Structure formats: structure tokens, C-alpha cells
Amino acid sequence: MAKAEVSLEHLFRVFTKPEHSDSTLAKIERHLSDNISDFLSQHVVTKKTSLEEIEKDFSSASVPDSPEFVSEHAESLLNKLVAHSVNTYSPTFIGHMTSALPYFHLTLAKLLVGLNQNLVKIETSKAFTPLERQTLGMMHNLIYQQDDKFYEDYLHSADHALGSFCSGGTVANITALWIARNQLLGADGKFPGVAKAGLAAAYRHYGYENIGVMSSNRGHYSLSKTVDVLGIGRDNMLTVQSPTQKLDPQQALKLGKAYQESGNKLLAIIGIAGTTETGHVDPLDELADVAKELNCWFHVDAAWGGATLFSERYRSKLAGIERADSVSIDAHKQMYVPMGAGMALFKDPKHSNAVRHHAQYVLREGSKDLGATTLEGSRNGMAMMVYSSLHILGRRGYELLINKSIELAFEFAEMINVHPEFELTTQPTLSLLTYRLRPFSLSQLAGMPASDITNINNRLNSLTVSVQKQQREAGKSFVSRTRIEIEKYNGEAITVFRVVLANPLTTKEHLSDILQEQLTIANNNRIWNELSVNPTSKIA
Amino acid sequence: MAKAEVSLEHLFRVFTKPEHSDSTLAKIERHLSDNISDFLSQHVVTKKTSLEEIEKDFSSASVPDSPEFVSEHAESLLNKLVAHSVNTYSPTFIGHMTSALPYFHLTLAKLLVGLNQNLVKIETSKAFTPLERQTLGMMHNLIYQQDDKFYEDYLHSADHALGSFCSGGTVANITALWIARNQLLGADGKFPGVAKAGLAAAYRHYGYENIGVMSSNRGHYSLSKTVDVLGIGRDNMLTVQSPTQKLDPQQALKLGKAYQESGNKLLAIIGIAGTTETGHVDPLDELADVAKELNCWFHVDAAWGGATLFSERYRSKLAGIERADSVSIDAHKQMYVPMGAGMALFKDPKHSNAVRHHAQYVLREGSKDLGATTLEGSRNGMAMMVYSSLHILGRRGYELLINKSIELAFEFAEMINVHPEFELTTQPTLSLLTYRLRPFSLSQLAGMPASDITNINNRLNSLTVSVQKQQREAGKSFVSRTRIEIEKYNGEAITVFRVVLANPLTTKEHLSDILQEQLTIANNNRIWNELSVNPTSKIA
Structure with missing residues (x-):
């Protein structure tokens, strides 16, 4: 393969000049713009190639020494990568939660990279910060339906957050339970709280043997990852065998009581709104009662099913979700946004303060920087994709799509x-x-x-x-x-x-x-x- | 504003038909393609608008009920959002770590969304999985420079991971210390390990009062977030006041010994390769010695400085990084990749097994699904951006850019x-x-x-x-x-x-x-x- 020149002049061109309109990259771009489905059927050439065969094309662990021409590299991407990727747009790809997307996302993706904002702080995101807050507010409203005054007070408040944008449902679940954990084991008299003192000291202070999280055995595997990361331990993930695919409130109550009577504290019950494997919805309203009786956090994992709330016809399937302390929703699932758009929403806008943090050069006290309460740091502007989808499809558009599905x-x-x-x-x-x-x-x-x-x-x-x-x-x-x-x-x-x-x-x-x-x-x-x-x- | 039709026919068009070439969206796209710098100077109109004024455009918390036409929405994006975003491409925007990017990323961004793969599992990513593994392998090689046999054995091994791709440096740091924590407090005789039993039980079993993490006070704020999330507690983040901007190895050793002599265990020393505030590099080689003497994990946060390894002239500034158990690098910093490309690299490919997890419908035992050892679940194919940059810029291209900076x-x-x-x-x-x-x-x-x-x-x-x-x-x-x-x-x-x-x-x-x-x-x-x-x- 011919190698490109190694010079700053060549590099400047790579940074400042678009590819020629005859180049492979420009052709890829036009083909995608004109007819994505045709592009995919032409280039995603499914052969019975085993993974081992594909790996041969990706077998060197050496950083290429010399630069490659963009067009030659684009050819190689088409042959090695695109040809052996998965056509998730195809109407017959119905095995996972990835689907065709609206066309406008192709251009928005380009705009997003063109703007390349960093939403951790206002200085690198400006209008994206209020946009993300508004987007979270809309999703909060979809779930909790508070009055105008509530959103006026909290939507852009520096001391509050209606939710947290993140890369996906796993980080959303971790964020929600991190807040729940820090809230439960908060500062108290001389004890500075778990965020400062750590989990072992918090258990000693509060006199808990363990804290636990409960869900049906249909809970997403990210829940056991969450209790691992947070230091709670997978053994304290109380998974209830549920052959009906739904968590039985009576069993939940019984198990929760027994757990608490042995010196433990139940941190949270997780209700699932759309299990990953069968799409079932737990009896959320009854589980909210159980959580109330056990005096624990109620989190709803609606990563998949949350978008059902757009549908007046089927919204009631999620009745009780408005009683959850926190809810996870993935916009990259039934909201038809590209991969990488998860959200955790918090009923009480003060709760996020349980994980608030500051730094000298950003996230200063009183700032509206979003990074002060997110698990992630630097983040891109995916919120724009959600914002645009909410406007272009509208609630009624989503309703039609949800009903159809x-x-x-x-x-x-x-x-x-x-x-x-x-x-x-x-x-x-x-x-x-x-x-x-x-x-x-x-x-x-x-x-x-x-x-x-x-x-x-x-x-x-x-x-x-x-x-x-x-x-x-x-x-x-x-x-x-x-x-x-x-x-x-x-x-x-x-x-x-x-x-x-x-x-x-x-x-x-x-x-x-x-x-x-x-x-x-x-x-x-x-x-x-x-x-x-x-x-x-x-x-x- | 005219509202679009609420019908499945209209929605199908949104999913399947590109916008007309005269439409606002198509114009945005062409302008970006032809001259991004001109697009930005024309549309990012910096006025002395206060954040409060910008917020007025993002003040409603109601989900729009009816669909909007794409072109009208695009106009509104230009006026409300793009006009008040930050021109991170500008050569005079030198306050943060976001910079101009090579042109080809605009098209790749579109391709990425067009393909919309999910890298959590092979079934939704196919060739992207080996591509991501290769990309991690190249970065591993850049740091650790193991022999060919090593990469042959581990690059595509289902039971090993050379690293973990993630949305950014914060998740990379959390991932690295999560692995370190689970490794330190692993299964032992009848004790099932911290991942299962939780942190409090692990402290009891191992007889530790606390475990701690040490860095200079110039450590990134994500480190205290990490010890909070992982249940270690911010009080156990031992930050050493460092008026030279660098962690003094003698002080580190002394402090570490004192900490361990009081019944605690030092989990990890963090060396920083490029502090966020001043770009200093800790004496990594000497800190590796200290970590060895204290028998603890050595993590290097090279989110910013890692790319210096591409430069033969300046690589030695990071001498000792190859002794780190884990290293974080952000490709969206000095590798000129769009926001959202963090990596944690692991010296020992077995270490990631400390956080390995499975599920019934994905990540089955023995599969090569990347999701089995990542903190995040569903993820997009950002690895392609890094892979392409490594090829198109090449080590020598990166070297020129790093040297110039x-x-x-x-x-x-x-x-x-x-x-x-x-x-x-x-x-x-x-x-x-x-x-x-x-x-x-x-x-x-x-x-x-x-x-x-x-x-x-x-x-x-x-x-x-x-x-x-x-x-x-x-x-x-x-x-x-x-x-x-x-x-x-x-x-x-x-x-x-x-x-x-x-x-x-x-x-x-x-x-x-x-x-x-x-x-x-x-x-x-x-x-x-x-x-x-x-x-x-x-x-x-």
C-alpha cells in the first residue's frame, strides 16, 4: 500500500481539507446519504465467515508506523470492517434491541462531531448544557408529571439535577444505585457519610451486616455488576426466581423482611419495565408499596420499556413507575437514537447531591456544569440526538411507533x-x-x-x-x-x-x-x- | 411552526428517505463537508449572551406533542444550539483539552451511526469486536511492548482482555481500580472474594481497617469519584500535597508505610502522566519501585499524556509507565478522536477476569463478547475512530503532532x-x-x-x-x-x-x-x- 507523506503539511491537510469528491470516503458518504439501506445491502456482505477468519484481518498488535492515505484506508474499512459488520437496519434483524434509525441521525452525527463539545462543563459545551438539562426535564416529566412550578424551580438549578445523562443503561443503573447507597448511608452526627468514610465504616456506623438489592431473576446482568462495583457484593443481589417472568410483590415483601430481620438493610427494590429477555413488566405499583413498607429505595429499570410512556394506549402497562425514586431509560433502544444515550432520572432533584463533587478548574461550587453529578467525566453531546428526536418524532410520533411494535x-x-x-x-x-x-x-x-x-x-x-x-x-x-x-x-x-x-x-x-x-x-x-x-x- | 403529519407513512419516510438536497439539514451537511471551519465561524456566533439568556430557549419540560418537520427543526438547532455552542476547533480556543479534529472523522461519524453496532456482544458487532481488540492491543503494545508471542496468545483470547474500551478517562480509572480492588480482595479459601461478598465482608476477612488509594493532590477529580463509587471512601484517597506538581516518591513511601502500619492496606498508587492542570508527569519509574515495596497496584493515569508515547523524542518523559499494572488513555484528547473514546489497558491480560460476568442471552461462558469485562454494557463502535486514526495518522504522524504541541x-x-x-x-x-x-x-x-x-x-x-x-x-x-x-x-x-x-x-x-x-x-x-x-x- 502506498504510504502518505510524513510531514506537518500533510497532517494539516488531513485536519483542514475535505477529501476530494471522487475519493472513497466521499463516495461512502454520498451513498449513506442517498440510500442507507442500499449502502448496507451492498457493503455488509454476509458470508459464512467464522469469527476466526475475520480476526485474521485484525491480528497485528503493532501501531502502523507510517500514515496511510485516507482513501486507501476507507477501502480497507469497507472490505475488512463494514463487509463483516451486522446489518442492524435490516427488518429481519429482530434478535436484539438495535434497529433502523431515522435518517436525520446521520447528519446529526456529523454535526455532533463537527461541534465536538464536552458536556462535563459549560466552558466546553455552553448551550448544550441547558439542552441536556431540558432533555432530562422532558423525560422526567414523561415519568413523574410534576407541575410547571416544579420544572421552573429545578430544570436549570445549579444545586439540583432531574437526571443524569450517560453512555447507557448500565451506567444509568450504577448511577441510580450509587445515589441510593450514598443517600441511605449519608452523613449523620459525627459520621461523614459513606462517600467519605467508605462502605465498611458505614456498615459499622449504621450497624448493618450487609446491604442488599432485590430484583426478579430477570433483572439485567448490569444489576449484579452494579452491586459488585459499588462494593455491596453479588451475594447481596437478592434475585427472586420468577417463572412468571415478574417479581411477585408478596415474595418480595417476605424476602425483604427476612433479610432485614437478620441484621441487614435492603437498599433498593428494582422493578423492571421491560425485561431484556421477554419484555415483561413487573407490578410496579405494588412493588412501590413493598418498597415503602420496607423503607427502601425503589428503582425502575425501564431501559427498554420506558418509551412505552409515550403511548396513551399502553402507558398504563407501566403504572406505578411515577412512584420510583429513580428510573433508567435508554434512548438508544425504543427512542431510535444511535447507540450511547442512557439516562437516569431522579424523582427528587436533591438526591443527586449525594454524589456531587467539585474540582478547582471545573465544576466549581455553584456552577451549572453537568459533570458535578455524573458518573462519567468528559462526555459528548448525545443529548442533542434525544432532543431532536423528541421534536422531530414528537410524543404522538413515538406513540405510533410504540403501538405498532x-x-x-x-x-x-x-x-x-x-x-x-x-x-x-x-x-x-x-x-x-x-x-x-x-x-x-x-x-x-x-x-x-x-x-x-x-x-x-x-x-x-x-x-x-x-x-x-x-x-x-x-x-x-x-x-x-x-x-x-x-x-x-x-x-x-x-x-x-x-x-x-x-x-x-x-x-x-x-x-x-x-x-x-x-x-x-x-x-x-x-x-x-x-x-x-x-x-x-x-x-x- | 407548521407541524408534520402524525402518521406511520410520515414516520416511515423519516426512517427511510433522506432529506431533499435543498433542505436545511442537507445544507448543514454540505457546509460541514466542504469547510468545517467556515461552517463554525458562520454559525457559532458568540454573543455576550449569558447562560440565563440561553436557558430561555431550553425552558420547557414538556415533551413536544406533535412531530416537527426535519428542516424546521434543523433551523431551530442552528439558531438555538449551534449559535451558542463553543468553537472547539478554533486555534484560539486553548483553555481545555478539546481541539480541532481531522476531517475524516466527520464521515466516519456518519458511518458509525449508519452501522449502529453494539459492541457489548459479537451478535451485534461482528468484525467490530476483533477491531476493538486489535485497537486495544496496539495501545497495549505502545505502552508495554511485549513480544509477538504475547499478542498472538492474548489479542483475541476469549479468556483474556488487554484492556477495556470506555466512554472516557473517568470510566477507565474506575475500571482499573475496580479490577485492582477485586484482585486484592479476591477469593481465598472459603472467602468468595469481594465481588461476591462485598467490601465490608472483605475487610473483615482480610483484617483491614480500610483500603486506600494514593496520588498527588494534582490527581484528577475522577479519582475521588472512583473511591466513592467503589465504596473505598474519599477519606481513603490519600492525596499528597505536591507544590512541585509531582508526587514525591519518598513521601509516597513514607505515607504508604504509615498508612499500612495503622491496620490499613494501600490498594494502589496512581502515577499521573500529564496532570490535567499543568501537564506534569510524576516520576513513574520511582513510583513503580514504591508500589513494589508497598506491594500494591500501580496505576498510571495517562488520559492526557499517554499519546506522548508515539514520540521517539519525548517518550522518555513517561519512562516507567511500562511497569504500571494498568494505564488509562483518552483517545479523544491527544489522539484527536471525537469525544467518547477512553481506554484502560492492563499489563496482565488475566487481571480483567477479576470483574468478568456472564448472562444467559449474551456474554456466555467462552464467548469473545467484549461486554463480559467492561463496566459499561451496550456501547457504540468508537474503537473504529481510534483504529482509523492510528492508520491514517500513523505513529510517525502522531509523533509530529505531539512534538509540535x-x-x-x-x-x-x-x-x-x-x-x-x-x-x-x-x-x-x-x-x-x-x-x-x-x-x-x-x-x-x-x-x-x-x-x-x-x-x-x-x-x-x-x-x-x-x-x-x-x-x-x-x-x-x-x-x-x-x-x-x-x-x-x-x-x-x-x-x-x-x-x-x-x-x-x-x-x-x-x-x-x-x-x-x-x-x-x-x-x-x-x-x-x-x-x-x-x-x-x-x-x-
Whole structure:
């Protein structure tokens, strides 16, 4: 490959001159602008390439010594990277929470980098700071619906924060529970608070053996990461087995009481508004009662489901969320914003002061710098993407999208239900559902002896894994898989297909094709064929 | 404002059709592509608008009900947001660590959003996963320079990580110390380790009163945030007063021993490679010795200075960094990558297992999903920006840029030194320096009685604050300010101008103009005029 000149003159050109309009980079740009879907179908060439093969293109750990020409590098990006990336825009990519995005984000992304603001402080962000505060205010309002006076008082107050913008739901959950922890173990008489004295001293002072966090076992894995990071410990993540996919308030209360009676303190109950695996919503209102009775923080992880609040028709599925002390929402999920836009919202704008910090050169006392209460430091202006989406789509636009997704999930559920060779394993609540291939010969599986159920489920699990992999590798469509406990199979965990119906471009025809493709793959599978003919043949 | 239609048809267009080439958005895009500097000078119209005035444009906390047309929204973005943002590209914006960026990032930003990958797992990122691993490997190599075999073994190993990509230096520091903490307080006999049992149980098991982290008082504020988040507590952040701006190894050793002799355990010593306020580099090699003697983790915060390693001429300023257990580097600082690209690198690729976590639907045991050892969950593909920069600029390109910045800082220092009305308060080590206005009449200030020094410094501090604000508000140029202890003033903290010379477009002429502007502002300042005429006039 020809190497570019090593000179400051060449570098200045790289900083100040756009690429020629015939260059590869300029062509990439035009193609993206004109027709992103065409760009992706032309360049994301899914071959059955194994990861190991792809790794060969990324195997050197040496920093390239000499500069490369931009256009040559752009060619290499197309061939090595774009060709082997994932077409998340595709209407048949329904396995994860990434979807097609509105077109305007392409230009906004460019504007964002062109402006390259740093939102940690006003001196490097100026109007972006009030914009981010307003965006958080709108999301706060969506959840908590306080009166005008409230938002007048707090939206731009230097001593308060309605929320915290962050890179994603994990940091949002950490932020919320960090605040909850520091609030619970705050300063008290001569004790300076956990933020200063540390966790061990705080437990000694308050006389707690441990503090704990409770959620259903469908809680996102970021919750156990959170209790690890915060020093609480994963053993104090009280996960309640929930074969209904929802945290049972009675069980929560009982477990919480028992935990507290043994010298511990329950820090928080987590209600989930849209589990990652099946989209279920915990009974938030009843869990708020439990949290009140146990006198603990109530956090709602609405990373996925939060956007349902835009829909007047389905908003009530999240009833009780307004009683949460804190809520996490990811705009890069059902708000169709590019990756990297998480938010934690706080019911009480004073609570964020539990983690407020200062520095000499920024975040001075009394400043409105956003960095004073965020977990992250330097941050980009992703809030602009959320702000623009809220304006361009509007609440009513989001409502249409949310309604469409949920209703498509119900239609897909019905397609699966009436199909003799598939089994719906969880009903949709929001736009997620799970199902599996199950031969018609096994439609009465739940009524069989327990040991037969286990045996057959094991074989069906292998089948599901195999079909899911083959379908992914074929590259036309993608569903994911997970393991969930199913009540009617005695609470046994089984492997299932998992789909997320959030791409507005996905139609019923796409879904029907996906089922057909799975069935075709299964028809070439030994387990499937054996089970179809004689379901109990291999049972010892 | 005309409202767009509320229909799924309209929304589909927003998702699938680019804006017309006459639209405001398309114009913004072309202007950015053709001449970003012109776009910014035309649209970032710095008026003396107070933050309160800007806030009026962002004062509603209601989610807009109806959709807006994209073009109308784009107009409003230009007027409300872009007009009042900060021109970080400008060669006279030298107050913070944000600078002009190479042109190709504009297109890459668009490609990144067009692809919208999620790097938490291979299923939503594919080739981006090996790309990120390779990028981390290159940065690891830049620091640790291990042999080929090492990188062959670990670069793409599912059970190892050479580093962790994250949104910025703060998360990098938290990640590094999280690993250090879990490593120190790991599983041991029947004790399951701090990750599971929590911090209080770990202290009890290991018999520590507290664990602590040490750095000079020039450590970034993210360090105290880190010890807060991790449950260690800010009181256990042992900050050593360092009027030389560098952590003294003898003092570090003494303090560390005393701390450990009182029943505590020192978790880590932090060496700083480029302090945020003055760009000083701690004596890393000697601090590595101290860490060894105290048997603790050695972390180097090279968020700013890490890129110096690209320069053969100046690499030795960071000698000893290769002995660090972990290193933080921000690519969005001196690697000229857009905001949002932090990295933590780990000397020992096994160490990241101290924070490894799994989930059913992703991050399965044995997978190469990057999310298994990162603090964040869903993440975008910023690694591509770093990867492309490493190729397009190359080590030698970076070397030229780094050398130019450092040498410009030395030239600026000399300009200040020979100027009778300015005082250089810290010599540059890398590309940062601090100085202040100080009338020629006070050139012997250090020799005056201590009480006079204090009195005069207080008045000079007010002057510095006032000049810095006026210069920022005038909008032509921007230097920041901070407070630092100065040895010759008996270790007293004074307020100083702080400049960061990283923008390759900044010239000596720009710097000379900035000094001239400050002098002009000072000439209209009462304190300046009084001190110039009779330095001790107001001393009681």
C-alpha cells in the first residue's frame, strides 16, 4: 500500500481539507446519504465467515508506523470492517434491541462531531448544557408529571439535577444505585457519610451486616455488576426466581423482611419495565408499596420499556413507575437514537447531591456544569440526538411507533400460536416474545411425566441452539436465543428463540418468512426428525 | 411552526428517505463537508449572551406533542444550539483539552451511526469486536511492548482482555481500580472474594481497617469519584500535597508505610502522566519501585499524556509507565478522536477476569463478547475512530503532532518569560502551562514578606479571574483558569491562566495575540492599575 507523506503539511491537510469528491470516503458518504439501506445491502456482505477468519484481518498488535492515505484506508474499512459488520437496519434483524434509525441521525452525527463539545462543563459545551438539562426535564416529566412550578424551580438549578445523562443503561443503573447507597448511608452526627468514610465504616456506623438489592431473576446482568462495583457484593443481589417472568410483590415483601430481620438493610427494590429477555413488566405499583413498607429505595429499570410512556394506549402497562425514586431509560433502544444515550432520572432533584463533587478548574461550587453529578467525566453531546428526536418524532410520533411494535408482537404471537410446529413460550407484554420449534407430535408435552419432559426439553434445547446458529450464519435474518424458566414445565429452564419487534420496517411477511426458514432448517435436523416421528423414541 | 403529519407513512419516510438536497439539514451537511471551519465561524456566533439568556430557549419540560418537520427543526438547532455552542476547533480556543479534529472523522461519524453496532456482544458487532481488540492491543503494545508471542496468545483470547474500551478517562480509572480492588480482595479459601461478598465482608476477612488509594493532590477529580463509587471512601484517597506538581516518591513511601502500619492496606498508587492542570508527569519509574515495596497496584493515569508515547523524542518523559499494572488513555484528547473514546489497558491480560460476568442471552461462558469485562454494557463502535486514526495518522504522524504541541508550549513559555508583565507559574512538561498577569513592579514579589505576598496574591487572583472571564465573554479566544500551589510563594495557592496547546492549527501569532488581549483587558482593570503604580499601596 502506498504510504502518505510524513510531514506537518500533510497532517494539516488531513485536519483542514475535505477529501476530494471522487475519493472513497466521499463516495461512502454520498451513498449513506442517498440510500442507507442500499449502502448496507451492498457493503455488509454476509458470508459464512467464522469469527476466526475475520480476526485474521485484525491480528497485528503493532501501531502502523507510517500514515496511510485516507482513501486507501476507507477501502480497507469497507472490505475488512463494514463487509463483516451486522446489518442492524435490516427488518429481519429482530434478535436484539438495535434497529433502523431515522435518517436525520446521520447528519446529526456529523454535526455532533463537527461541534465536538464536552458536556462535563459549560466552558466546553455552553448551550448544550441547558439542552441536556431540558432533555432530562422532558423525560422526567414523561415519568413523574410534576407541575410547571416544579420544572421552573429545578430544570436549570445549579444545586439540583432531574437526571443524569450517560453512555447507557448500565451506567444509568450504577448511577441510580450509587445515589441510593450514598443517600441511605449519608452523613449523620459525627459520621461523614459513606462517600467519605467508605462502605465498611458505614456498615459499622449504621450497624448493618450487609446491604442488599432485590430484583426478579430477570433483572439485567448490569444489576449484579452494579452491586459488585459499588462494593455491596453479588451475594447481596437478592434475585427472586420468577417463572412468571415478574417479581411477585408478596415474595418480595417476605424476602425483604427476612433479610432485614437478620441484621441487614435492603437498599433498593428494582422493578423492571421491560425485561431484556421477554419484555415483561413487573407490578410496579405494588412493588412501590413493598418498597415503602420496607423503607427502601425503589428503582425502575425501564431501559427498554420506558418509551412505552409515550403511548396513551399502553402507558398504563407501566403504572406505578411515577412512584420510583429513580428510573433508567435508554434512548438508544425504543427512542431510535444511535447507540450511547442512557439516562437516569431522579424523582427528587436533591438526591443527586449525594454524589456531587467539585474540582478547582471545573465544576466549581455553584456552577451549572453537568459533570458535578455524573458518573462519567468528559462526555459528548448525545443529548442533542434525544432532543431532536423528541421534536422531530414528537410524543404522538413515538406513540405510533410504540403501538405498532406492541401490536406486531401480538400478531406474531398469534402466528406462532396457530402454527402446529411452534410453541409460544412467553406472551408479549411489550414488543418482545420468545418461542421455539416443537413438533406437532409434542403438543401435549406439558402433560407428560416429569422425566420425559426434561429429556425432551434437553433435546429441543439442542435443536433451538442449532437452528438459531444456522439461521444467523445464513445471514438473511437473525433471532437471538436465551434460557428461561417455564411454569408448565415445572419451572424448568429451556432454550428459546427471542425476538424484539422494534424495527418499524419489519412486516408480518418478514416474520412469516423467518418462521418458514426456521422450519426448513429444522427439517434437516436429526433431532427434529426423530422427535417429529416418535417423540419418546430416545427416552431411556 | 407548521407541524408534520402524525402518521406511520410520515414516520416511515423519516426512517427511510433522506432529506431533499435543498433542505436545511442537507445544507448543514454540505457546509460541514466542504469547510468545517467556515461552517463554525458562520454559525457559532458568540454573543455576550449569558447562560440565563440561553436557558430561555431550553425552558420547557414538556415533551413536544406533535412531530416537527426535519428542516424546521434543523433551523431551530442552528439558531438555538449551534449559535451558542463553543468553537472547539478554533486555534484560539486553548483553555481545555478539546481541539480541532481531522476531517475524516466527520464521515466516519456518519458511518458509525449508519452501522449502529453494539459492541457489548459479537451478535451485534461482528468484525467490530476483533477491531476493538486489535485497537486495544496496539495501545497495549505502545505502552508495554511485549513480544509477538504475547499478542498472538492474548489479542483475541476469549479468556483474556488487554484492556477495556470506555466512554472516557473517568470510566477507565474506575475500571482499573475496580479490577485492582477485586484482585486484592479476591477469593481465598472459603472467602468468595469481594465481588461476591462485598467490601465490608472483605475487610473483615482480610483484617483491614480500610483500603486506600494514593496520588498527588494534582490527581484528577475522577479519582475521588472512583473511591466513592467503589465504596473505598474519599477519606481513603490519600492525596499528597505536591507544590512541585509531582508526587514525591519518598513521601509516597513514607505515607504508604504509615498508612499500612495503622491496620490499613494501600490498594494502589496512581502515577499521573500529564496532570490535567499543568501537564506534569510524576516520576513513574520511582513510583513503580514504591508500589513494589508497598506491594500494591500501580496505576498510571495517562488520559492526557499517554499519546506522548508515539514520540521517539519525548517518550522518555513517561519512562516507567511500562511497569504500571494498568494505564488509562483518552483517545479523544491527544489522539484527536471525537469525544467518547477512553481506554484502560492492563499489563496482565488475566487481571480483567477479576470483574468478568456472564448472562444467559449474551456474554456466555467462552464467548469473545467484549461486554463480559467492561463496566459499561451496550456501547457504540468508537474503537473504529481510534483504529482509523492510528492508520491514517500513523505513529510517525502522531509523533509530529505531539512534538509540535510540546515545542509550541516551550515557545509560549519563553514568550511569557521574557514579557515584563507576565509570570510563568509552571514550566511545561508536555503541552500545558500556567501563567498570570503580574505587573513589572512586582517582579520581585517572591522576595517580599509573607504577609505582603498573601495580600498581593489575593489581589492578583481577583485580577486573573476577572480577565479570564472578560476574555471568554469577548469570544475571540479562550484560556481557562485554575488554582495551584507555588513553592516560591510559600506553597500558597494562586489563581492562574491555564492553556493547553494541542490544536495543530494554533500558531505563535495566535498566542501573542492572546497575551496582548489579556494585557489590554488588564489595562482597564482597577487592581492592575493600582498594582502597576504602587504595588503595596493597599497593604494594611
